[in-house]
Structures are given as C-alpha cells and as structure tokens.
Amino acid sequence: MTTPVLSAKPALSTLLDLDARDPLQHKKAQFVLPEGVIYLDGNSLGALPATVPARLERVIHQEWGDALIRSWTAHAQEGRDWMALPDRVAAKLAPLIGAEASEISVGDSTSVNLFKALTAALDVASPGRRVILTDADNFPTDLYVAQGLNGLLDGRYELRRVPAAELSAHLTTDVAAMMVTEVDYRTGERLDMASLTAQAHAQGIVTIWDLAHSAGAFEVDLTAARADFAVGCGYKYLNGGPGAPGYLFVASRHLQARVALSGWMGHADPFEMARDYTPAKDARRFIVGTPTVLSLSALDTALDVFADVDLKQLRAKSLALTDTFMALVAGDPDLTLVTPLDHARRGSQVSFRHPQAREAMRRLVERGVIGDFRTPDILRFGFTPLYVSYADVYRAAQAVLDVAGELRA
Numbered sequence: 001m002t003t004p005v006l007s008a009k010p011a012l013s014t015l016l017d018l019d020a021r022d023p024l025q026h027k028k029a030q031f032v033l034p035e036g037v038i039y040l041d042g043n044s045l046g047a048l049p050a051t052v053p054a055r056l057e058r059v060i061h062q063e064w065g066d067a068l069i070r071s072w073t074a075h076a077q078e079g080r081d082w083m084a085l086p087d088r089v090a091a092k093l094a095p096l097i098g099a100e101a102s103e104i105s106v107g108d109s110t111s112v113n114l115f116k117a118l119t120a121a122l123d124v125a126s127p128g129r130r131v132i133l134t135d136a137d138n139f140p141t142d143l144y145v146a147q148g149l150n151g152l153l154d155g156r157y158e159l160r161r162v163p164a165a166e167l168s169a170h171l172t173t174d175v176a177a178m179m180v181t182e183v184d185y186r187t188g189e190r191l192d193m194a195s196l197t198a199q200a201h202a203q204g205i206v207t208i209w210d211l212a213h214s215a216g217a218f219e220v221d222l223t224a225a226r227a228d229f230a231v232g233c234g235y236k237y238l239n240g241g242p243g244a245p246g247y248l249f250v251a252s253r254h255l256q257a258r259v260a261l262s263g264w265m266g267h268a269d270p271f272e273m274a275r276d277y278t279p280a281k282d283a284r285r286f287i288v289g290t291p292t293v294l295s296l297s298a299l300d301t302a303l304d305v306f307a308d309v310d311l312k313q314l315r316a317k318s319l320a321l322t323d324t325f326m327a328l329v330a331g332d333p334d335l336t337l338v339t340p341l342d343h344a345r346r347g348s349q350v351s352f353r354h355p356q357a358r359e360a361m362r363r364l365v366e367r368g369v370i371g372d373f374r375t376p377d378i379l380r381f382g383f384t385p386l387y388v389s390y391a392d393v394y395r396a397a398q399a400v401l402d403v404a405g406e407l408r409a
C-alpha cells in the first residue's frame with residue numbers, strides 16, 4: 001500500500017476503508033489491549049504481545065521451577081539454553097536496526113548502555129579531542145550519563161549542548177564524539193542519521209545514536225548510515241515489557257574499543273573463572289552480568305511479532321496515521337503542532353503545545369485516550385503501526401478536539 005495522502009480532514013468512513021485495506025491490520029490481534037482504550041503511548045511502554053504470558057509461564061514453571069539451574073545450558077540444540085538468550089535476541093533485533101547480530105549486545109538499561117557506548121566511543125575517538133557534542137534537548141538520561149562519565153574522567157571533556165538544528169555547524173575538529181537521539185522524545189523530530197554521520201566522519205568524529213524512539217517504529221539501517229555506536233530500549237516500540245533489556249550496537253570495526261564494564265558474562269569463557277578478563281567474541285563482550293532471563297524471554301517472544309512485518313509498510317502506515325491525526329486536529333486555536341510535517345523529519349509520534357497540557361492529558365486518559373504529558377506544555381501521542389488503527393486515530397482526534405474545546409469554555 002502506498003502512503004495515503006490526506007490533505008483535508010478525512011471522514012470516519014474513509015478511515016474505516018483504509019483499515020479494511022491495511023496490510024498490517026491483522027497485527028492488532030497479536031496484542032492484548034484493554035477494551036475501550038486507544039493506546040497512543042507505545043513510545044513509552046509498548047503493549048503486551050499476546051504470546052508473552054505463555055512464554056513466561058513456561059520459563060517460570062518448566063525452565064526455572066522444574067529444570068532449575070540446568071536451564072542455563074539445557075536444550076542448547078533447540079535454542080532454549082538461557083546462556084545464549086542475549087545472542088538469540090540480538091539475532092532478532094539485527095534486521096530491525098540494520099546490523100549484524102555479532103555487533104549487538106542485549107542486556108542492561110539504555111542508560112547503562114549509553115555509558116558503555118560513550119566510553120567505547122571516546123576510546124576510539126581521534127586523540128586529543130575534548131568535546132562531546134550533543135543535542136541540548138536530548139533525553140535527560142543521555143545528558144546525565146555523559147555528565148557522570150565526564151566526572152569520572154576528572155572533567156576532561158566539555159559536554160557541548162547545541163540545538164538539534166545546529167548540530168551540523170558544530171561538527172568541528174575539536175569534537176571527539178557526537179551523541180544524539182534520532183527521534184526527539186518531545187517533538188518527534190527525526191534527525192537525518194546518514195547525513196549527520198557522514199558529516200561527523202568527514203571531521204573525524206565518532207557517532208553514538210540513541211534509537212529509543214526509532215527501532216520498531218520504522219526501519220533503521222545502522223550499517224548503511226555507517227553509524228559507529230548505538231543504543232536503544234526494549235520496552236517501547238519493541239514491546240518487550242516494563243524494564244525490558246536495552247541493547248548496544250558496536251560497529252564491527254570498533255569491536256576492539258574499551259569495555260568499561262568488564263563483567264564475567266562478557267568474558268570469553270565465564271566458567272573458566274579466570275583471574276583476568278579476556279573479552280568474549282564480538283559484541284557479547286559488552287554484556288556485564290547474569291542475563292535477566294525473565295525479561296529477556298519476554299523480549300525474545302515480543303520480537304517474533306516482527307517476523308512477518310515489512311518495515312516499509314510499517315513506515316508507510318506510521319506516516320499515514322500521523323498525517324491523519326495532524327489533519328484531523330488541525331485548526332484548533334489552542335493546539336500548536338511541534339512535530340515536523342515533512343515526512344523525512346518525522347518519527348512515529350505527534351506532539352502539540354497546549355496552555356493546559358497536563359490537565360488536557362489527564363482528561364484524555366480519563367476518556368480512554370492514553371498519551372503522555374511532557375514538560376513544560378507538550379501533549380505527546382505515539383503511533384505504533386502494529387496496533388493503532390485509522391479508526392483509533394479518528395476517535396482520538398475527536399477526543400483531543402473535545403477536551404481542547406472544554407478547556408476553552
């Protein structure tokens with residue numbers, strides 16, 4: 001299906017027709033969604049894939065309850081040993097982010113992976129450079145991790161924070177690494193990863209991309225963009241569940257970079273119990289401690305939802321849903337769109353400024369339209385193409401207009 005272009009406000013019948021022809025329509029039934037709720041918050045916590053509860057039951061009762069410690073190595077032939085779980089998840093993640101499984105380490109939170117990525121990036125950066133360049137509006141944890149690491153390094157680096165639109169102009173030869181989030185969590189603006197990475201490389205700068213609001217929402221191609229390092233969340237568009245493990249991407253050309261958190265599970269042979277650390281092959285070396293089996297199992301099953309998904313169709317639907325929502329809400333005097341209209345500059349969310357945004361979102365959630373309020377005045381709506389329909393968008397837009405009207409009255 002090509003992306004439907006909706007310049008005028010579409011009627012519900014038009015949208016029901018789009019739903020009927022949607023090649024991803026069948027995916028919604030693969031999620032557990034409460035009756036009467038329109039869920040526009042999959043960019044904060046993805047919905048529950050219907051197959052996850054049974055998988056967790058099996059892991060808890062059979063693998064933990066019955067097989068006990070044997071499960072770390074049992075059934076390796078059938079791919080069910082716990083030890084290799086991070087590698088199996090990496091293999092499922094690889095096609096979604098355009099990487100080799102051997103370049104992905106699955107585990108720990110995104111924040112911890114940012115620490116690993118930044119220390120590795122600074123290790124391979126051009127010697128003598130002392131600037132970490134970032135978007136001033138980057139997600140707080142990205143900024144805090146950089147501040148914390150710099151403290152550990154006795155403040156050797158300057159964390160240079162500039163508006164996203166000015167990143168290009170700040171790619172100067174004193175910059176060691178550029179650390180940015182591809183899709184802004186507030187505005188939903190998407191940066192051009194391939195272009196910014198190429199510009200950074202031209203100045204000898206290594207790049208770290210945060211894919212929290214990208215992977216699973218649209219096709220990411222780290223290899224084509226020649227990205228150096230990347231991190232991302234398992235619990236947003238990948239639907240791995242609350243606190244799901246995050247991941248770290250290290251381009252194969254950088255696999256020799258410093259492993260700052262050198263734990264035993266990143267050792268080449270953990271059960272050799274050697275006195276000195278010898279890194280495991282590939283990105284597995286960036287795993288620190290014992291894999292979190294329950295949450296990894298949930299993420300492993302959740303990723304199966306993507307097995308038959310054409311990522312081009314996913315992107316087309318995401319753009320069509322966000323276009324539809326923008327068209328339907330356009331014209332309200334109190335809602336100011338902050339998400340770019342240009343498709344190339346848009347992630348999979350739509351955000352508006354509203355003078356009473358917190359109260360507006362409270363009322364929307366009360367009506368079953370779940371989005372987010374983000375400080376200071378942002379109403380944020382995430383569109384997960386796997387389980388949001390065009391009719392959902394229509395109903396959500398009506399609710400937004402009603403609430404905005406109520407608050408004006």
Ligand SMILES: Cc1ncc(COP(=O)(O)O)c(C=O)c1O
Pocket residue numbers: 109110111112139141142181185210212213233246
């Ligand atoms: C861009 C970005 N990075 C990182 C995170 C989260 O990191 P963590 O999973 O460590 O809480 C989020 C959301 O929480 C985010 O939006």
Ligand SMILES: Nc1c(O)cccc1C(=O)C[C@H](N)C(=O)O
Pocket residue numbers: 043044045185212
């Ligand atoms: N990780 C979260 C959490 O533990 C509680 C509430 C929200 C979150 C989020 O993921 C926030 C999200 N990164 C954001 O873009 O705002």
